[in-house]
Amino acid sequence: MKSNVPYYKAETIAEKSWMIGNAFVDHSYALCYLVEGRDYALLIDSILGMGNLKEFCETLTEKPVVLVNTHAHSDHCGGNFFFDACYMHHRDIGFFQSSVGQVRKQQIADMAKGMALEEYRDQIEPDDQFADWNPMKVLPLYDGDVFDLGDRRITVVEVGGHTAGSVVLIDPLTRIAYSGDACNGNTLLEFENSLPIVSYMKALLRLKAHQGGFDRMYGGHEIFDSSIMDEAIETVGRVIAGTDDHVESTGILGYPICYAAAKVKDGYERADGKHFNMSYLPEKILEPENDIQVITYQQEKSEP
Numbered sequence: 110m111k112s113n114v115p116y117y118k119a120e121t122i123a124e125k126s127w128m129i130g131n132a133f134v135d136h137s138y139a140l141c142y143l144v145e146g147r148d149y150a151l152l153i154d155s156i157l158g159m160g161n162l163k164e165f166c167e168t169l170t171e172k173p174v175v176l177v178n179t180h181a182h183s184d185h186c187g188g189n190f191f192f193d194a195c196y197m198h199h200r201d202i203g204f205f206q207s208s209v210g211q212v213r214k215q216q217i218a219d220m221a222k223g224m225a226l227e228e229y230r231d232q233i234e235p236d237d238q239f240a241d242w243n244p245m246k247v248l249p250l251y252d253g254d255v256f257d258l259g260d261r262r263i264t265v266v267e268v269g270g271h272t273a274g275s276v277v278l279i280d281p282l283t284r285i286a287y288s289g290d291a292c293n294g295n296t297l298l299e300f301e302n303s304l305p306i307v308s309y310m311k312a313l314l315r316l317k318a319h320q321g322g323f324d325r326m327y328g329g330h331e332i333f334d335s336s337i338m339d340e341a342i343e344t345v346g347r348v349i350a351g352t353d354d355h356v357e358s359t360g361i362l363g364y365p366i367c368y369a370a371a372k373v374k375d376g377y378e379r380a381d382g383k384h385f386n387m388s389y390l391p392e393k394i395l396e397p398e399n400d401i402q403v404i405t406y407q408q409e410k411s412e413p
């Protein structure tokens with residue numbers, strides 16, 4: 110029996126541009142976007158993999174759908190496995206591949222059950238609305254690459270920081286930048302594959318050079334005016350100078366981190382009313398002197 114769970118909902122945000130979130134929950138935790146052109150439609154991120162996203166996209170467009178990920182975190186790639194291939198910045202591909210094969214659809218269905226509104230909970234099963242994380246084709250992206258949809262051209266800007274291979278995709282036709290988790294009110298730079306803060310500053314300045322092309326930033330969880338970028342550059346500059354608020358906290362993986370700007374008491378917003386904020390590791394501000402890979406011989410442990 111086919112379930113009637115409304116896994117997704119879409120909202121038009123601009124000409125042939127949709128914001129997609131989950132509809133079986135009381136709040137869409139993650140957001141992705143579909144942009145239709147003459148020749149194909151570009152799906153920007155695939156969120157949690159709760160519901161067959163490919164089938165849902167086909168209710169919005171008759172064009173072939175090409176998938177691109179803003180970065181390799183699981184709340185942006187979970188729906189990848191309904192597709193044959195994805196594009197991703199080359200610096201995030203290794204991280205993505207390390208999680209392929211690790212997740213079965215039963216686990217995702219169980220998570221969906223846990224998040225679902227009461228009325229849908231009993232209808233959620235590990236059926237064809239869910240997919241195992243099996244190997245898939247991953248195509249590398251580089252800064253400056255262009256998705257030419259035929260009548261609109263979407264430019265890839267590398268904004269590494271949150272992850273080494275985070276990208277922002279700019280659609281000059283609608284003046285929207287699809288920004289994933291690259292720059293928002295809670296930009297996490299506390300992960301092993303986050304870049305040093307000086308590298309993030311360089312990336313923000315690279316994005317700043319494109320500011321004439323967009324007004325709004327549609328992210329993976331939040332939407333901001335493009336002026337948040339200026340707040341980011343100012344705040345990151347203070348972190349590098351050591352003059353930020355340096356609020357000590359515990360990161361989502363349980364180790365000590367800092368927040369650049371003080372927040373309101375018991376809340377998420379910045380105490381000074383600005384919008385950008387970021388977490389960081391105080392020992393990972395400057396770039397290493399020699400930012401190259403050094404590959405040494407490692408004896409493979411033989412499996413019993």
Ligand SMILES: [Fe+2]
Pocket residue numbers: 180182271290
């Ligand atoms: Fe992320």
